[in-house]
Amino acid sequence: MIAVLCGGVGAAKFLDGAMRAFGGEEIVGIVNVADDEVMHGLHISPDIDTILYTLSGQVNSETGWGLAGESWRVMDRLEALGGQTWFRLGDLDLATHLYRSARLGQGATLTEVTAELAAKYGLHIRLLPASNGALRTIVSIRDDTGNTQGISFQEYFVKMRHQPHVEAVSYHGGPEAAPTQEVLEAIGSARAIVIAPSNPVLSIAPILAIGEIAEMVSKRRRDVVAVTPIVEGRAIKGPADRVLDSLGFESSALGVARFYADYAGTFVLDERDVELAGSISALGMKVIHTDTVMQDVTTKTALAAFVHAAIEEA
Amino acid sequence: MIAVLCGGVGAAKFLDGAMRAFGGEEIVGIVNVADDEVMHGLHISPDIDTILYTLSGQVNSETGWGLAGESWRVMDRLEALGGQTWFRLGDLDLATHLYRSARLGQGATLTEVTAELAAKYGLHIRLLPASNGALRTIVSIRDDTGNTQGISFQEYFVKMRHQPHVEAVSYHGGPEAAPTQEVLEAIGSARAIVIAPSNPVLSIAPILAIGEIAEMVSKRRRDVVAVTPIVEGRAIKGPADRVLDSLGFESSALGVARFYADYAGTFVLDERDVELAGSISALGMKVIHTDTVMQDVTTKTALAAFVHAAIEEA
Numbered sequence: 337m338i339a340v341l342c343g344g345v346g347a348a349k350f351l352d353g354a355m356r357a358f359g360g361e362e363i364v365g366i367v368n369v370a371d372d373e374v375m376h377g378l379h380i381s382p383d384i385d386t387i388l389y390t391l392s393g394q395v396n397s398e399t400g401w402g403l404a405g406e407s408w409r410v411m412d413r414l415e416a417l418g419g420q421t422w423f424r425l426g427d428l429d430l431a432t433h434l435y436r437s438a439r440l441g442q443g444a445t446l447t448e449v450t451a452e453l454a455a456k457y458g459l460h461i462r463l464l465p466a467s468n469g470a471l472r473t474i475v476s477i478r479d480d481t482g483n484t485q486g487i488s489f490q491e492y493f494v495k496m497r498h499q500p501h502v503e504a505v506s507y508h509g510g511p512e513a514a515p516t517q518e519v520l521e522a523i524g525s526a527r528a529i530v531i532a533p534s535n536p537v538l539s540i541a542p543i544l545a546i547g548e549i550a551e552m553v554s555k556r557r558r559d560v561v562a563v564t565p566i567v568e569g570r571a572i573k574g575p576a577d578r579v580l581d582s583l584g585f586e587s588s589a590l591g592v593a594r595f596y597a598d599y600a601g602t603f604v605l606d607e608r609d610v611e612l613a614g615s616i617s618a619l620g621m622k623v624i625h626t627d628t629v630m631q632d633v634t635t636k637t638a639l640a641a642f643v644h645a646a647i648e649e650a
Numbered sequence: 651m652i653a654v655l656c657g658g659v660g661a662a663k664f665l666d667g668a669m670r671a672f673g674g675e676e677i678v679g680i681v682n683v684a685d686d687e688v689m690h691g692l693h694i695s696p697d698i699d700t701i702l703y704t705l706s707g708q709v710n711s712e713t714g715w716g717l718a719g720e721s722w723r724v725m726d727r728l729e730a731l732g733g734q735t736w737f738r739l740g741d742l743d744l745a746t747h748l749y750r751s752a753r754l755g756q757g758a759t760l761t762e763v764t765a766e767l768a769a770k771y772g773l774h775i776r777l778l779p780a781s782n783g784a785l786r787t788i789v790s791i792r793d794d795t796g797n798t799q800g801i802s803f804q805e806y807f808v809k810m811r812h813q814p815h816v817e818a819v820s821y822h823g824g825p826e827a828a829p830t831q832e833v834l835e836a837i838g839s840a841r842a843i844v845i846a847p848s849n850p851v852l853s854i855a856p857i858l859a860i861g862e863i864a865e866m867v868s869k870r871r872r873d874v875v876a877v878t879p880i881v882e883g884r885a886i887k888g889p890a891d892r893v894l895d896s897l898g899f900e901s902s903a904l905g906v907a908r909f910y911a912d913y914a915g916t917f918v919l920d921e922r923d924v925e926l927a928g929s930i931s932a933l934g935m936k937v938i939h940t941d942t943v944m945q946d947v948t949t950k951t952a953l954a955a956f957v958h959a960a961i962e963e964a
Contacts, residue, residue: 377688377691377751377752378751407723413741418770420752428727431728434724435728437691438691440691453731456730
């Protein structure tokens with residue numbers, strides 16, 4: 337079994353390829369939940385949902401998130417009522433949030449609800465939220481008046497369209513934000529651990545912000561393979577490049593490798609960036625390279641197969 | 651100003667007539683909230699919503715509740731996910747619940763949120779929830795095995811389509827289920843108090859279950875006018891007749907009058923039931939009669955005008 341540390345869109349594509357390359361039964365996705373938000377009384381888990389929708393073939397392929405054939409009756413009406421609609425929840429998408437919120441209200445854990453939803457969406461892959469607790473990413477931005485202000489991930493990412501300069505990122509956990517037994521067992525027993533091509537700071541770091549997970553992953557460093565989400569200095573999607581830059585890393589695969597140096601023994605570099613291989617090797621990582629840009633089923637399956645082969649050879 | 655104690659459909663029709671007869675500015679509706687329910691994380695206030703939708707002219711006129719032109723994208727999808735859908739929430743209706751739940755989550759009171767929604771729906775009438783707290787109606791029914799079981803109002807009314815025999819009705823209040831200052835002021839300062847033609851046991855009694863409200867209303871008995879929801883032994887809508895019967899009152903306007911004897915000095919009997927006038931008078935009530943069946947705008951406006959005239963003459 338291979339454990340994959342996951343954010344949203346990039347990880348969902350990677351898992352989709354992995355499922356096709358070596359089968360869902362072999363995969364446990366450990367998913368970031370520090371972007372989760374309670375809105376209008378509903379518990380929303382954006383990264384889990386992006387993975388559910390992608391792997392079930394129901395994702396909106398234009399955006400990479402949300403559902404195909406979505407409609408907006410509820411949001412349009414909420415807008416007319418003067419409610420908060422900067423986070424647009426589609427009608428079909430809302431059903432997922434109603435299901436999750438109802439089950440959590442009945443006392444089910446997020447781990448249990450995620451397993452139920454994965455089954456409902458017909459997935460043959462295990463998805464585990466990194467925690468059942470209230471771990472939350474806080475993004476510090478500088479506002480118009482020059483003051484630093486801490487906002488939630490979704491406010492930064494969706495409401496402000498990830499435009500503000502990020503001064504710092506922190507991960508606030510309650511006492512309940514411990515890892516689950518399921519996650520610790522998966523990381524402990526996995527043949528290898530893959531860090532999916534997700535935003536290192538905003539998707540993967542919140543998983544590693546849980547002390548016990550960070551410790552276990554770094555202990556297994558030799559079996560950890562990180563896939564770059566940055567190619568030719570740019571994020572495939574989202575603000576990973578700018579965020580890495582503003583936190584003093586570098587908006588390049590080398591910046592990503594530095595970020596993961598304590599955790600990953602192997603780094604998957606894009607073939608367009610081979611000139612960085614030496615600098616990354618100098619961090620004590622084995623560097624391998626391939627086409628990491630997942631444009632379609634063929635390329636995402638090929639990337640997953642490449643990573644799988646590297647694990648087999650190790 | 652006239653205060654009206656309100657349930658759902660019947661009260662909404664009466665308020666609609668009253669608004670047309672003597673103007674919304676003159677009316678404060680004090681609305682039952684003991685049927686409220688939190689479902690899927692959303693706070694649903696069925697009686698308040700029925701009034702909002704009716705008075706804004708947006709109600710589904712076939713059912714008397716819900717919105718005209720409603721669609722069911724979210725529920726159909728939730729059903730496909732295996733979620734609980736016995737309480738069908740339409741897409742447009744959901745926007746109301748999202749608005750309410752978001753504002754309550756931000757710390758607003760139900761009184762504040764109801765005022766906001768009334769404004770959004772363009773109403774010129776004050777609507778006050780009877781309480782901001784968690785007062786709940788519990789209906790005791792006998793289940794298939796012969797055991798008595800306590801269920802929520804919505805489970806009885808919607809899920810079981812008010813078919814089970816009702817053994818008892820009780821009103822469970824938390825310490826927060828005190829009346830609001832606004833409600834006490836309205837009852838204290840109203841020129842008259844009207845008990846709308848709603849279910850006495852399931853809509854009005856939960857308002858009077860709040861001790862301070864019951865005490866104030868009974869002190870003002872001379873100024874209280876109750877309108878019968880039962881005509882020729884039958885409820886206009888819903889199970890009021892059966893419930894009155896099974897609790898040992900009688901499924902007639904006389905049963906209603908007995909139920910309200912401590913609270914109302916005047917009883918509005920339907921003209922079809924004039925033979926009951928003597929027995930109701932014997933309870934110490936002034937009895938007046940008219941056509942109480944609100945079939946259309948004309949009849950509901952006439953009923954409200956009749957009640958208004960009775961108040962003026964008193």
